[in-house]
Each structure stands twice: as C-alpha cells, then as structure tokens.
Amino acid sequence: MLRSISPTRRAFQGDVTQQTNANRDNLPIARGPSPSCATVTSALEHGLLALIATRIKTGKETDMGFRCTMGFHSGTWIYTAGNSCGQQRNCERDDCTDVSYRTRHEALGPWELDNPRDRTSCEGSAVCRRCGEDVSSVEHEYDWAYVSDDHCEQVRMCVRCSDKETSDKTRIQHVWQDWQFNQSGGKSRLCRRCGDEQDK
Ligand SMILES: [Zn+2]
Ligand SMILES: [Zn+2]
Ligand SMILES: [Zn+2]
C-alpha cells in the first residue's frame, strides 16, 4: 500500500501565501467611463488589462517587470524567526518592492490518524518540529479495489475512506478457478467473479 500525500496536505505545506503587492498600487488605473464598476478589484483588473495590452503591443511581454505585475515575483524565501515557519520573500527584481509572506512547515514529524478507531476517516495530524504546531492534513492509503462485485475491474481506492485516487489507473484482476478439461479436449478455466473464460 502506498501512502500518498493528498492535495489537502500539499496545500498546508505550501501555499498559505499572503501578498502585499506594493507594485500593484503604482499601476496606471484605467479611467473607465462607468464609475458603477469602480470597485477596487475591477479598477485593478482594468489597470492590469490595459498594461498587458500595452506590453503586448510594444513587444515587452517577456521582461521581468511584466512578470512582477502579474504576481510572479522572484527571490528566495527565508524564515522570519527561528521557531516559526513563517517565511518572507523580498522580490529581487529591479524596481520591484514586493514583499510576500507564507507559512511552510518543512519539518513535520510522524503523521498520525486523529481517530485510529474510525476506519472511515483519513484526517490526521503531525507536529512540526520547527514551530511546534499541530498540522492537520488528510492522508489516504491507496490500494487496488474492485469497482463492483461481479466485475473484475479495479481502481485505486483508499482502504479507509474509499476515496478514489485522482489517477485514472485501472486494471483487470480475475480470480481464476482451476483449469478444467473442456468439450474440445483442451483446458479452460473460469473467473469466479465475472464468469470470463480463458483457454489454455
Ligand atoms: Zn517582483
Ligand atoms: Zn512549522
Ligand atoms: Zn482515505
């Protein structure tokens, strides 16, 4: 059985990202004719779209500043304190003042089920050795399982909660009876699940 890390867990380790994007505030905001949609968001979107259009026209869509305006900053994430998993990244590109924050628990101890007796739940947690936080996550234990009682198709399914693995891997796993002589003098055998017949 393979233990695979669920999307939930990945999200936990990775992307709790808050961004303060000082650069965005400096964007030219499009002065649209209608103030009815002048929310902060739509003004920002108008500004970005106008900027993208300009950049594409001038052929500058690959320069670094453009990537920053789209939120793809560059730089090294560093921990902000010794006993915390908060990280900070100051964008290193010229003229960009973006500072981003995220939380990344990279020193997780052994993961354990929250309720080991509950054979239908895959919720568990692991203590982070760096910050001491109890980090919750869902982890499944996938194995092959039959889709139905009278067919031999198997899919990857969690042995506890029956969650189906995101991959579409399938296989056929017949359960053959012993070889028997058939009417034409050869040997054949039947699958006791689906009734398929195989000749030797
Ligand atoms: Zn940047
Ligand atoms: Zn941590
Ligand atoms: Zn599960």
Ligand SMILES: [Zn+2]
């Ligand atoms: Zn079968």
